[in-house]
Amino acid sequence: xxxxxxxxxxxxKLDSEPHIEIDREVCRTTCVKKVCLTVxxxxxxxxxxxxxxxxxxxxxxxxxxxxxxxxPRALSWRYPRGxxxxxxRMS
Amino acid sequence: xEKVDVIVVGGGLAGLATAYGLxxxxxxxxxxxxxxxxxxxxxxxxxxxxxxxxxLYPELWEEAPFERTVxxxxxxxxxxxxxxxxxxxxxxxxxxxxxxxxxxxxxIDRYLADKVAEAGGMVIPKMKxxxxxxxxxxxxxxxxxxxxxxxxxxxxxxxxxxxGVVVLAEGVLGLLATEAGLRERPAPADTAVGYKEVIELPxxxxxxxxxxxxxxxxxxLFLGSVTDGIMGGGFLYTNADSxxxxxxxxxxxxxxxxxxxxxxxxxxxxxxxxxxAPLVAGGETVEYSAHAVAxxxxxxxxxxxxxxxxxxxxxxxxxxxxxxxVRGMDFAIASGYHAAAAIAEALAAGETSAAGLASYERRxxxxxxxxxxxxxxxxxxxxxxxxxxxxxxxxxxELMRDLFTVGPGPARKLSSTGLRGLRRRFxxxxxxxxxxxxxxx
Numbered sequence: 346x347x348x349x350x351x352x353x354x355x356x357x358k359l360d361s362e363p364h365i366e367i368d369r370e371v372c373r374t375t376c377v378k379k380v381c382l383t384v385x386x387x388x389x390x391x392x393x394x395x396x397x398x399x400x401x402x403x404x405x406x407x408x409x410x411x412x413x414x415x416x417p418r419a420l421s422w423r424y425p426r427g428x429x430x431x432x433x434r435m436s
Numbered sequence: 437x438e439k440v441d442v443i444v445v446g447g448g449l450a451g452l453a454t455a456y457g458l459x460x461x462x463x464x465x466x467x468x469x470x471x472x473x474x475x476x477x478x479x480x481x482x483x484x485x486x487x488x489x490x491x492l493y494p495e496l497w498e499e500a501p502f503e504r505t506v507x508x509x510x511x512x513x514x515x516x517x518x519x520x521x522x523x524x525x526x527x528x529x530x531x532x533x534x535x536x537x538x539x540x541x542x543x544i545d546r547y548l549a550d551k552v553a554e555a556g557g558m559v560i561p562k563m564k565x566x567x568x569x570x571x572x573x574x575x576x577x578x579x580x581x582x583x584x585x586x587x588x589x590x591x592x593x594x595x596x597x598x599x600g601v602v603v604l605a606e607g608v609l610g611l612l613a614t615e616a617g618l619r620e621r622p623a624p625a626d627t628a629v630g631y632k633e634v635i636e637l638p639x640x641x642x643x644x645x646x647x648x649x650x651x652x653x654x655x656x657l658f659l660g661s662v663t664d665g666i667m668g669g670g671f672l673y674t675n676a677d678s679x680x681x682x683x684x685x686x687x688x689x690x691x692x693x694x695x696x697x698x699x700x701x702x703x704x705x706x707x708x709x710x711x712x713a714p715l716v717a718g719g720e721t722v723e724y725s726a727h728a729v730a731x732x733x734x735x736x737x738x739x740x741x742x743x744x745x746x747x748x749x750x751x752x753x754x755x756x757x758x759x760x761x762v763r764g765m766d767f768a769i770a771s772g773y774h775a776a777a778a779i780a781e782a783l784a785a786g787e788t789s790a791a792g793l794a795s796y797e798r799r800x801x802x803x804x805x806x807x808x809x810x811x812x813x814x815x816x817x818x819x820x821x822x823x824x825x826x827x828x829x830x831x832x833x834e835l836m837r838d839l840f841t842v843g844p845g846p847a848r849k850l851s852s853t854g855l856r857g858l859r860r861r862f863x864x865x866x867x868x869x870x871x872x873x874x875x876x877x
Contacts, residue, residue, distance in 0.1 A: 346704065346721065348700050351633065351700075351721065351724035352724060354721060354722055354723055354724055355723060355724055355725070358472075378691075380691040382698075383690075383693070383696065383697060383698045383699060384629070384687075384690055384691055384699050385699070385700075386629060386631040386699050386700045386726035387700065387726065388698060388700055406631075406724075406725060406726040406727070407477060407727075408479075408629060408631070408726040408727045408728050409608065409609040409727070409728040410629045410687065410699075410726070410728055412609065412621075413609075413621070413622060413623075413624055413627055413687055413728060414624055414687060414690075414691040423611070424470055424477075424564055424611070425470075425564075426564055426593075427470045427561075427562045427563045427564035427592070427593075428470075428471075428472055428561070428562035430477070431476075431477070431725075432471060432472045432473075432476040432477075433475065433476055433477065433478065433479065433541065433542055433723065433725050434476075434542050434723060435540055435542060435634045435675075435678065435722060435723045436478070436479045436480070436482075436540065436541060436542065436632070436634060436680075436723055436725035
């Protein structure tokens with residue numbers, strides 16, 4: 346089962362603004378390892394055509410893994426606004 | 437500015453247990469929960485050890501929506517090809533006062549939120565707290581080095597609400613407390629990430645597969661190739677008509693891997709294991725969830741209280757992975773219970789400074805919460821030993837395989853196969869050293 350299909354099972358209430366923002370300058374210049382590409386249980390991080398990190402925050406499970414793992418602290422990471430984001434029913 | 441006696445940030449188990457105790461005692465309390473309902477943002481494995489929280493708020497548990505009473509405990513050693521399982525079914529685990537039950541957070545938290553409301557507390561969902569209001573300390577807002585700051589309320593969007601005491605039951609990430617300088621952000625070495633699928637199966641199928649009477653449940657932990665050498669393991673809990681199947685991975689070991697392994701792939705591999713696939717066969721995955729979890733033990737429990745605030749549950753680092761017992765929700769409930777008692781006392785005395793709230797920590801030290809965390813003080817360091825997740829599952833399953841093998845070579849006596857296997861796999865300097873360190877559990 347691919348990860349998109351798994352995320353497709355969850356209820357997400359989409360906010361109009363992202364709750365995770367990447368400081369691309371910090372990410373590009375100080376981070377070698379880019380662990381966010383592999384640690385995220387929802388596989389939301391990707392490099393774009395320019396080699397810049399992007400995050401598909403709409404599918405965020407709000408687990409905090411990327412925040413805790415990002416050593417250069419390139420992430421501005423908040424919870425989504427009240428009533429937005431993932432809404433678990435059976436976890 | 438509107439003002440209430442107590443604001444609880446976070447309507448999970450710690451926050452609701454705090455609010456229930458206060459509301460029951462007639463204290464004005466407001467719980468702010470950012471999800472659509474309590475439990476909407478929470479993830480558990482999930483089993484709640486009820487044995488020690490039963491006596492706290494005894495009236496709450498009789499009708500609580502537990503999934504199944506855990507009467508069977510299984511621990512499995514896993515390699516790519518093999519799985520050796522030790523299983524214990526004990527009448528003592530069940531009965532009238534069972535030791536533990538599986539839970540679904542969206543059900544149990546919502547139930548407790550209703551109980552808080554019935555007791556006269558306010559539970560406000562869909563309300564995210566954006567910051568703490570402080571006075572004194574360093575700087576105008578008290579942010580940064582806020583050690584000396586007093587917490588006087590919260591900010592939610594454009595609203596500010598004052599409070600005599602703010603209870604930070606905001607979960608493991610502790611974003612608000614960290615921002616206000618009340619604690620450090622948890623380090624990768626002190627955390628893990630757990631993620632799981634909830635897989636629906638008919639109740640009868642669950643009972644057949646794990647040999648359970650109706651209402652009884654199983655909890656199965658898996659050590660070995662499940663985590664591909666990373667500290668952690670797999671878990672399986674039986675709910676009423678679903679199972680929770682997941683993986684927990686030590687954050688530091690996960691992030692320091694040099695290959696391209698993506699964390700989420702391990703669960704699919706686990707599901708496809710020849711000994712696991714039949715357990716989930718025919719089931720339909722209905723939800724996927726993930727959450728960080730604190731595993732630093734007592735050494736990483738932050739300062740628990742200060743002027744006008746205290747920390748409870750995961751926000752206070754109150755969780756314990758002792759390899760075969762994994763706890764957190766019982767600590768959350770108990771910390772909320774003791775928080776309520778300490779706050780009620782502080783309010784009655786008109787003293788909500790750190791000195792007035794200090795009985796919170798004393799209560800936790802006298803309770804099983806800090807006592808059990810203290811007993812397990814050596815466990816987090818022990819779990820960093822990778823042989824637990826590589827060598828031992830390999831060795832145990834190999835020995836078991838050899839004992840059960842009928843092969844073409846010259847037959848050996850059972851005792852000789854056993855002793856040879858033990859000598860070869862368990863009598864090395866490293867394993868003897870491990871044996872000594874295991875006494876710390």
